[in-house]
Amino acid sequence: MVFGGSWVAGYLVKRVLQSMLVILGVVTLMFLVLRLSGDPVALLLGMEATPEQVEQVRRNMGFDRGIHVQYLSFLTSLARGDFGRSIRFNSPTLSMVLERLPASLELAFVSSVLATVVAVPLGVVAAVKRNSLLDNISMFLSLLGQSVPTFWLGIMAILFFSVKLKIFPTSGSGSVKHLILPTLSLAAYSMARIARLTRSAMLDVLGQDYLRTARAKGLTERVVIYRHALLNASIPIVTVVAFMFATVMGGAIVTEVVFAWPGVGRLLVEAVHNRDYPLAQTCVFFIAIFVTAVNLVADIVYMAIDPRIRLGE
């Protein structure tokens, strides 16, 4: 770290700039998607609008101007924090989304952490005890976990634990009991992916010479596996964990609907059903910001664990 100090700073600045470029791209894509339908005003107003209303809105929102002018004014209003108003609720979309954001982040964080904490040790043990009963069972379960649609697992969990056994509430949020079923059903898929990848990354590493050296030095098996092997297998593991975080944000949209969880995902689906495009746009914007931030963090973690990246080789 000491020798690579200025390089590290340069790398960080470069990555942050790249992320900002991605955000600009995200904003541009949102701008373009609204124009896919041809006439954004018809979309924003719905079928019942009179021609006078359409003309009024067209002028108010500046749709009569050139597309580059519209794009620039779109960018400047976003920069000022003006994300537009919800068509249905007529309140600023920004505050509506920010209000729902904590619930979504809670769900995403708890299930991602849960998945990682369970799956990484499971993958390590499966690799170390290759072809054992534990390995076979956990790999079969993870194949199954990868094949079950997340939202359907949630429905089945409600059917079994809430409707039949009446242990957990069917929907809503607010207590730990409310959190358990959505988190578990959301974590299952990530858990499966992370466990499988950890296993295969560990298998790649386990046959390497430096592990034989570490054992020859007289290190305990525990230190050999968790310090030497796992650390060297960690780059692909960090990649898949970061990727699963993003996937969880996507899966959470439908899971939030299943459990009536008051997050951004459910807000997004409701907005789309109400043809409330400005609200949907703001929801997706924040989901994209979150994913970009996770990717940035993953890159910084790579740098911390891999000296080759840190030293700029």
Added chain:
Amino acid sequence: MKGPIGVGTGLRSVQARRLRESRNLASLGRRVWRSRGGLIGGSIVIVALCAAAIGPYLLPVDPIEVDLGNRLAPPFWQAQGSAVHPLGTDHLGRDVLARLLHGSRISMMVGLVTVVVAGSLGVSLGLVSGYFGGTLDAVIMRAADVQQAFPFLALAITVVAVLGPSTRNIIIILGVGGWVLFARVTRAEVLRAREEVYVEAAGSIGASNVRIVVRHIMPNIASPIIVLASFAFSLMVVSESALSFIGLGVQPPTPSWGSMLYDARNYLEAAWWLPSFPGLAIMFLVLGVNIFGDWLRDYLDPRMRVL
């Protein structure tokens, strides 16, 4: 794979040989038969394909015919169930088994068409990006970065918001949106293949760029793309069901596994079979495709990692 060049080319030739072999159906069949994963996964896929192809003829029941006198009938093994509706009926008295069989056609059709669309787009862009490099490569890859900032489903939902929900729009959205997967893998493979001696040799005897890409690079990068296509199919089937489940995909009364789950959401307490069977069908198909895909990857491309 960072290894000596010899190792890389060795594996390449294994891949190329196996890909050639796999065109011979009899020998591919023997390989599948001998392997556990290939056999189990392959059988599930074939059963699912048969169900979609001939199921509706074996069970000539109209999947959208409403019979309000016969609502929410349970499966045959329960007390009020009957053999007329083996898997029961839904809230409008429609036969669940008939809807499952017809739904399998929609789900698989959406899966296949979207993979073909996403594959053609992604492979073309990946080839251009990887082979020519430069500004075009930078533009395509930055576009891929931007798109991957959205979870796949979030982007699909936003576009549905503009285009409106329908089976056709779902195919367009999932198909166009899936290009990134294929473009990234294709590009990485092209970058690797471009350095190989056979490409240089073809170039030095005056083969055109088009000829090098089509005749020399494409056959050598086909294996990972075929494997990816099998996993992309699973992803598309699940995405379609998720979109249909939130009412933004296949629209009623057309049965798809996702739209059946959408219909079932208000009857969890009254009729357990309504949410259970369509989900089991999705799981069965996706599990089969995933097991087969795993086997295919091990068979065609031993150096690829579980992702």
